[in-house]
Amino acid sequence: xxxxxxxxxxxxxxSATLSLTCTVSGASIRTYYWSWIRQPPGKGLEWIGDISxxxxxxxxxxxxxxxxxxxxxxxxxxxxxxxxxTAADTAIYYCARLTAAAGSNKYMDVWGRGTTVTVSS
Amino acid sequence: xxEVTQPPSLSVSPGQTASITCSGDKLGDKYASWYxxxxxxxxxxxxxxxxxxxxxxxxxxxxxxxxxTATLTISETQAMDEADYYCQTWDSRTVVxxxxxxxxxx
Numbered sequence: 753x754x755x756x757x758x759x760x761x762x763x764x765x766x767s768a769t770l771s772l773t774c775t776v777s778g779a780s781i782r783t784y785y786w787s788w789i790r791q792p793p794g795k796g797l798e799w800i801g802d803i804s805x806x807x808x809x810x811x812x813x814x815x816x817x818x819x820x821x822x823x824x825x826x827x828x829x830x831x832x833x834x835x836x837x838t839a840a841d842t843a844i845y846y847c848a849r850l851t852a853a854a855g856s857n858k859y860m861d862v863w864g865r866g867t868t869v870t871v872s873s
Numbered sequence: 874x875x876e877v878t879q880p881p882s883l884s885v886s887p888g889q890t891a892s893i894t895c896s897g898d899k900l901g902d903k904y905a906s907w908y909x910x911x912x913x914x915x916x917x918x919x920x921x922x923x924x925x926x927x928x929x930x931x932x933x934x935x936x937x938x939x940x941x942t943a944t945l946t947i948s949e950t951q952a953m954d955e956a957d958y959y960c961q962t963w964d965s966r967t968v969v970x971x972x973x974x975x976x977x978x979x
Contacts, residue, residue: 787968797908797916797959799968810966813874846915856963857922859906863915 754778756847756864764841764871770834774847774864781805781823781830785850787860788821788832790843798843802850803830837871844868875964877943879971885978891947893974895960898941903962905943907936910973911956919958920945952978 760772774786787802801811803821811819815834823830834841845867848860877897885891895905905923908916918927920936923943933948943962947954955978960971 796957796973797910797970799970802968812967850968851921853922856903858904858963858968859918859921859961860908860916860968861918861921861927863917866915 754849754862756849756862758845758847758864758867760845760867760869762868762870764837764869765873766838766871767836770832770837770841770869770871772832772845772847772867772869773829774831775827775829776849777828779849780825781828782825785852785858786823786830787848787850789846789848789860790841791846791866792840792843800832800834800845804852839871842869842871874967875962875969877960877962877969877971879958879960879974881972882975882977885947885950885976887952887978888949891950891954891976893945893947893958893960893976895943895945895971896941897943897962897969900941900943900962901939903938903964905936905938906961907934907943907945908959908961909954909956910959916959947976950976950978954978 755777757775788800818835820833847864849862852858907920910916923938935946959973
């Protein structure tokens with residue numbers, strides 16, 4: 753059974769860097785793709801980006817200039833860094849496994865529980 | 874960038890059929906997935922590859938996708954189906970979510 757667990761600070765100061773880690777159990781990050789998604793309070797889901805088993809990355813164009821997603825195969829986890837945060841980055845941050853079949857057949861079939869990050873001084 | 878649009882809300886009576894739409898340019902040429910999210914919980918995949926149900930998802934959930942519209946249909950809707958539903962597709966190396974539809978069962 754694949755499980756994902758997000759971890760990281762719950763409070764980040766404005767202009768600082770948000771750093772989160774997603775630890776994967778029951779599967780190797782050397783397989784599949786792995787995504788970060790966020791959800792601001794009372795709003796919908798926003799895809800942040802993903803990293804593949806070959807460590808190639810894709811990012812939401814609206815966040816691309818501030819986002820880095822990386823993987824650590826020795827610890828079987830992947831991480832999110834979001835620079836220069838503002839209050840607009842306050843959200844629940846989820847990690848998820850992205851099953852990437854051919855073409856546009858890509859979907860997130862396993863999700864973490866999410867972690868709440870508040871940007872405030 | 875590619876966008877998909879959902880109605881913000883939908884009301885359905887218990888036992889009736891709920892149809893949630895997701896519209897996008899030539900969406901039928903892409904694959905659509907659907908997620909259910911209940912308050913305080915993580916999203917759950919209920920439909921992928923337009924019509925397929927993951928293991929454990931009740932048969933009353935079904936999907937279709939043609940033209941510019943993908944549809945999630947909940948047959949014989951139950952109180953436990955009250956939730957937010959999000960459609961999702963993929964275009965030009967980016968994952969695209971719809972804005973979500975709040976389904977109320979009353």
